[in-house]
Amino acid sequence: xxxxxxxxxxxxxxxxxxxxxxxxxxxxxxxxxxxxxxxxxxxxxxxxxxxxxxxxxxxxxxxxxxxxxxxxxxxxxxxxxxxxxxxxxxxxxxxxxxxxxxxxxxxxxxxxxxxxxxxxxxxxxxxxxxxxxxxxxxxxxxxxxxxxxxxxxxxxxxxxxxxxxxxxxxxxxxxxxxxxxxxxxxxxxxxxxxxxxxxxxxxxxxxxxxxxxxxxxxxxxxxxxxxxxxxxxxxxxxxxxxxxxxxxxxxxxxxxxxxxxxxxxxxxxxxxxxxxxxxxxxxxxxxxxxxxxxxxxxxxxxxxxxxxxxxxxxxxxxxxxxxxxxxxxxxxxxxxxxxxxxxxxxxxxxxxxxxxxxxxxxxxxxxxxxxxxxxxxxxxxxxxxxxxxxxxxxxxxxxxxxxxxxxxxxxxxxxxxxxxxxxxxxxxxxxxxxxxxxxxxxxxxxxxxxxxxxxxxxxxxxxxxxxxxxxxxxxxxxxxxxxxxxxxxxxxxxxxxxxxxxxxxxxxxxxxxxxxxxxxxxxxxxxxxxxxxxxxxxxxxxxxxxxxxxxxxxxxxxxxxxxxxxxxxxxxxxxxxxxxxxxxxxxxxxxxxxxxxxxxxxxxxxxxxxxxxxxxxxxxxxxxxxxxxxxxxxxxxxxxxxxxxxxxxxxxxxxxxxxxxxxxxxxxxxxxxxxxxxxxxxxxxxxxxxxxxxxxxxxxxxxxxxxx
Numbered sequence: 183x184x185x186x187x188x189x190x191x192x193x194x195x196x197x198x199x200x201x202x203x204x205x206x207x208x209x210x211x212x213x214x215x216x217x218x219x220x221x222x223x224x225x226x227x228x229x230x231x232x233x234x235x236x237x238x239x240x241x242x243x244x245x246x247x248x249x250x251x252x253x254x255x256x257x258x259x260x261x262x263x264x265x266x267x268x269x270x271x272x273x274x275x276x277x278x279x280x281x282x283x284x285x286x287x288x289x290x291x292x293x294x295x296x297x298x299x300x301x302x303x304x305x306x307x308x309x310x311x312x313x314x315x316x317x318x319x320x321x322x323x324x325x326x327x328x329x330x331x332x333x334x335x336x337x338x339x340x341x342x343x344x345x346x347x348x349x350x351x352x353x354x355x356x357x358x359x360x361x362x363x364x365x366x367x368x369x370x371x372x373x374x375x376x377x378x379x380x381x382x383x384x385x386x387x388x389x390x391x392x393x394x395x396x397x398x399x400x401x402x403x404x405x406x407x408x409x410x411x412x413x414x415x416x417x418x419x420x421x422x423x424x425x426x427x428x429x430x431x432x433x434x435x436x437x438x439x440x441x442x443x444x445x446x447x448x449x450x451x452x453x454x455x456x457x458x459x460x461x462x463x464x465x466x467x468x469x470x471x472x473x474x475x476x477x478x479x480x481x482x483x484x485x486x487x488x489x490x491x492x493x494x495x496x497x498x499x500x501x502x503x504x505x506x507x508x509x510x511x512x513x514x515x516x517x518x519x520x521x522x523x524x525x526x527x528x529x530x531x532x533x534x535x536x537x538x539x540x541x542x543x544x545x546x547x548x549x550x551x552x553x554x555x556x557x558x559x560x561x562x563x564x565x566x567x568x569x570x571x572x573x574x575x576x577x578x579x580x581x582x583x584x585x586x587x588x589x590x591x592x593x594x595x596x597x598x599x600x601x602x603x604x605x606x607x608x609x610x611x612x613x614x615x616x617x618x619x620x621x622x623x624x625x626x627x628x629x630x631x632x633x634x635x636x637x638x639x640x641x642x643x644x645x646x647x648x649x650x651x652x653x654x655x656x657x658x659x660x661x662x663x664x665x666x667x668x669x670x671x672x673x674x675x676x677x678x679x680x681x682x683x684x685x686x687x688x689x690x691x692x693x694x695x696x697x698x699x700x701x702x703x704x705x706x707x708x709x710x711x712x713x714x715x716x717x718x719x720x721x722x723x724x725x726x727x728x729x730x731x732x733x734x735x736x737x738x739x740x741x742x743x744x745x746x747x748x749x750x751x752x753x754x755x756x757x758x759x760x761x762x763x764x765x766x767x768x769x770x771x772x773x774x775x776x777x778x779x780x781x782x783x784x785x786x787x788x789x790x791x792x793x794x795x796x797x798x799x800x801x802x803x804x805x806x807x808x809x810x811x812x813x814x815x816x817x818x819x820x821x822x823x824x825x826x827x828x829x830x831x832x833x834x835x836x837x838x839x840x841x842x843x844x845x846x847x848x849x850x851x852x853x854x855x856x857x858x859x860x861x862x863x864x865x866x867x868x869x870x871x872x873x874x875x876x877x878x879x880x881x882x883x884x885x886x887x888x889x890x
Contacts, residue, residue: 184387186310186380186384186387186388187384187387187388187391189279189280189310190280190310190380190384190385190388191388192255192256192279192280193255193256193279193280193282193310193312193319193328194319194321194324194326194370194388195321195324195326196226196254196255196256196326196328197226197227197255198226198227198228198229198252198253198254198255198256199215199219199224199226199227199228199229199254199255199256199257199258199328200229200230200231200247200250200254200256200257200258200273200278201215201216201228201229201230201231201257201258201260202231202247202257202258202259202260202261202269202273203231203232203259203260203261203265203269204216204230204231204232204235204238204243204260205232205238205260206235206238206239208239211260211284211330212260212330213238214329214330214331214332214334215258215260215318215327215328215329215330216228216230216238216239216241217239218327218329218330218334219326219327219328220239221334222325222326222327222334223325224325224326224327225325226255226326227252227254228241229241229244229250229251229252229254230242230243230244231243231244231245231246231247231249231250232244232245233245233246246272247269247272247273247275247276248272248276250276253276253277253278254273254276254278255278255279255280256278256279256280256281256282256328257269257273257278257280257281257282258281258282258284258318258328259273259281259282259283259284259285260284260285260330261285262285262287263285263286263287263288263295263298263314266283266285266302266314267298267301267302267305268305269281270283270302270305270306270309270311271305271306273309274305274306274307274308274309278309279309279310280309280310280311280312280380281306281309281310281311281312282312282313282316282318282319282328283302283311283312283313283314283315283316283375283378284313284314284315284316284317284318284330285313285314285315286314286315287314287315288302288314288315288376288378289314289315289376289378290315290376299314299376299378300378302314302378303378303379306379310379310380311378311379311380312372312374312375312379312380313374313375313376313378314375314376314378315351315375315376316351316373316374316375316376317329317330317331317351317352317354317355317373317375318330318331318351318354318372318373319370319371319372319373320334320354320358320370320371320372321369321370322339322341322368322369322370322371323341323369323370323394329354329373331351331354331355331358332355333354333355333356333358333359334358336358336359336362338362339358339361339362339368340361340362340365340366340367340368340616341367341368341369342366342367342368342369342480343367343369343394343395343396343397343480344361344366344367344368344369344395344396344397344398344399344476344477344480345368345369345370345371345385345389345392345394345395345397345398345399346368346370346371346372346398346399346400346401347371347372347373347374347382347385347386347389347398347399347400347401348371348372348373348374348400348401349373349374349375349377349382349401349402349403349404350373350401350403351373351375353373353401354371354372354373357371357399357401357472357473358371360473361473363608363612364473364477364608364611364612364615364621365611365612365613365614365615365616365621366473366476366477366480366615366620367480369392369394369395370389370392370394370395372385377406381406381407381410382400382402382405382406382411383405383407383410383411383413383414384414386398386400386411386414386415386417386418386425387413387414387417387418389418389423390414390417390418390420390421390423391417391421395423396422396423396479396480396482397423397424397426397476397479397480398418398423398424398425398426399426399427399428399472399473399475399476400425400426400427400428400463401427401428401430401472402427402428402429402430402454403429403430403431404431404770405454405457405771408457408771408772408794409772409797411457411461412457412460412461415461415462415463416461416643419461419462419641419643424464424476424479424634424638425461425462425463425464426463426464426465426466426471426472426475426476426479426634427458427463427464427465427466428465428466428468428469428471428472429451429454429458429465431451450769450771452792453767453769453771453772453774453792453794454771455792456774456792456793456794457771457772457794460643460644460793460794461643462638462641462643464479464634464637464638466630467630468630470624470627471627471630471631474620474622474627474630474631475630475631475634477615477620477631478598478600478620478631478632478634478635479634479635479638480620481598481599481618481619481620483596483597483598483599483635484598484635484636484638484639485567485568485597485598485632485635485636485639486567486639487567488511488512488513488567488636489512489513489514489515489565489566489567489568490507490512490513490514490566490567490568490569490570490632491514491517491539491541491560491563491565491566491568491569491570492504492507492514492539492540492541492569492570492572493540493541493543493556493557493560493569493570493571493572494540494541494542494543494571494572494574495542495543495544495572495574495576495577496572496574496575496604497540497542498604499572499574499602499604499625500540500542500572501540502602502625503540503570503572503602503625503628503629504539504540505625506625506626506628506629507570507628507629507632509629510629510630510632510633511633512629512632512633514539514540515539515565516537516538516539517536517537517538517539517541517560517563517565518563518564518565520563521559521560521563521565521566522536522537524559525537525541525556525559528543528552528555528556528559529552530543530544530552530556540572541556541560543556550583550584550586550587551587553583553584553587553588554587554590554591557569557571557587557588557591557599558591558594558595561591561594561595561597561599562594562595566597567597567598568597568598568599568600568632568635569597569598569599569600570599570600570601570602570628570632571584571588571599571600571601571602571619572601572602572604573601573602573603573604573607573610573611573614573621574604574605575604575605577610578603578604578605578607578610581607581609581610581613581614582613584610584614585613585614585616585617585619586617588601588614588617588618588619589617589618589619592617592618592619598632598635599619600619600620600621600622600628600631600632601614601615601619601620601621601622602621602622602623602624602625602627602628603621603622603623606623608623611623644802644804644805644808645802645804645805646796646799646800646801646802646805647799647800647801647802647803647805647838647841647842648799648800649798649799650798650799650800650842650845650846651846652798652846652847652848653846653847653848658877659877659878660708660876660877661708661709661711661853661874661875661876661877662708662875662876662877663706663707663708663749664704664706664751664872664873664874665681665683665706665751666708666875667854667873667874667875668681668870668873670843670875671839671840671843671856671870671873671875674839674840674842674843675835675836675839676836676839676840676856676859676868676870677832677836677867677868677869677870678869678870678873679753679754679756679869679870679871680697680753680754681697681751681752681753681754682696682697682751682752682753683706683749683750683751683752684732684749684750684751684752685748685749685750686732687728687729687730687732687733688729690703690728690729690732690750690752691725691728691729693752694723694724694725694728694752695725697752697753697754698754699724699755700722700723700724700755701723701724701728701752701753701754701755702719702720702721702722702723702752702753702754702755702871703719703720703723703728703731703732703735703750703751703752703753704718704719704720704750704751704753704872705718705719705735705736705739705747705749705750705751706747706749706750706751707747707749710739710743711874715742716738716739716742716743717735717738717739717741717742718735718738718739718747720735721755722755723752728752732750735747735750753871756860756869756871758860758862758863758866759828759860759861759862759863759866759868759869760815760818760819760828760860760861761779761780761858761859761860761861762777762778762779762780762815762833762858762859762861763776763777763778763779763780763790763855763856763857763858763859764776764777764780764836764837764840764855764856764857764859764870765777765853765854765855765856765857766840766844766851766853766854766855767792768849768852771794772794772795772797773794773795773844773845773849774792774793774794774795775792775793775795775801775809775837775840775841775844776790776791776792777790777791777792777793777809777810777813777837778790778791778813779813779814779815780857780858780859789813789814789815790813791809791810791812791813792809793805793806793808793809795841795844795845797845798845799845800838800841800842800845801837801838801841802838803834803838806833806834806837806838806841807830807834809837810830810833810834810837819833819861826863826864827863827864828861828862828863828864829861829862829863829864829865829866829867829868830864831864832861832862832866832867832868833859833861833868836859836868836870840854840856849878850877850878851875851876851877851878852876852877852878853874853875853876854874854875854876855873855874855875856870856871856872856873856874857872857874858871858872859871
């Protein structure tokens, strides 16, 4: 166990807790922590600190931290922002291992707040900090609530194996109360707030080793350290513990709200998709799924395929579930002959429909023996990989019968069993969930939960490419022109179109003749990126047409830019193949390679996929191939409806080469893009037809010094 994890373990299970700024009034925020510690059965030592009280809640109260009779394992600081730093320093001086800082008014408020937050870290020295701007943590397993959350007013909570890390304090209470109402068992919950010290990834690493936790649920506003986060998730994956994340800030307004809450730069939502996909994090699309999906995963059952049986006593609800399953790519085939015969042998009655899927066992919810038999038959069937049982009105009338019947069937199979409770009956759903069969109030939740089980069972991390040494080459600030950009790309092994720079109509005619027939004429300027928009591209030119065309292009471009262009590019006309875009995208989360449908329709079609670079590495071939296969365009590349196969091997090699360039040149590249790169038929290769690259700073270095 690392030093940080050992401190977090002490934070989760302290023998003594000092409450700085404690109040005797349990209705106030400062009075809640002691009230909750005693209410929920904390057996350790509680040390109130308040200079204006002799006792609080029957406990001796100390005037200051220096007066404490022992060194507390943990200090909860309930003072305002102005007084928090002094309390942190005093706790650190006493040798306290960790402090929980509840006050807001730090990094989330602006530059002055960030300075105050930095001062907290300096005052803490070796002591670790949770917060500021946190509501604390709750260890349900050991009955240790170190929190001021009002959700702890409840008397009972279901204890289970789902660990929660939230960057929002209010979300802790929301999840705690919702889980309690639904019978979903949680193990430990923590809110990290502004993360002046301990952060999201630290607790993911802790939960990866925590014997009380089998599933990790995350509420994320921003990931400050993507490399550390990836490593923590990798530890969880290695321990067989799925990580589920709900990332807020998908809309522009939500992103602004997330930034203002914790003061962290959020990064683009597309980059979070890429980060989660590569790391094996299951992304919850709705807030409700942050409980739905972990509840299903905590059952520890995973489908081996896509075939789902739907057992119901109500047709409408079954249709809803079946439709939702289909949208998530699941199949609901009818029972095979053997399974159908076994179902028909049950004494269910003439109203039952047993030879199709959904399997309708009308009124069986009132006869638990029949329900058990039907469930056992479907779980034993080789034709199904999972089962969804719909609890209708008849079952809700006596939910214990259904719950007990389902519980008894679980021991006979390791296939996932989920339940959809059709009437609004939260108590019945909670009772079913408590048996080990997660119950959901929405049909879409069943499908999303099964999809998460499938994703976790099938995830495998694709290896990165070889490490890439950083280049010591430097470049002038700003963009290269197209010929310079292509020369750089070619240095890294990306095939580029043949072309000749020209300045006069006569040179253009000669270049068109040398390139053999039809050519493309382009304006050549480092300052013009979207040449087509200003009349700077003319296709299908010949030696006979290109002379007059270059003069007309010069006038058109000058009309748009106010500057007469001096240089042009004559390029071979690329025929056939599929046009893609290959580019680089930078973000607070890191650097991503972007692949998408290219050409002039690129922005319209929005068919793109992204893959994050591991720092210091190129993409591996498997990562590059996965990027290609993630496109909607993939079937066209792969011979859709008799189309010739595209040269996937050459495209894969080009993506790897492009990523090697991006990794080697690092953050000196502001922008890099090939649009389009033509993917020809199998065996014919790829060709970069246009190129953009923009550098941040430095002095020019000859291209030949690169990639040695």
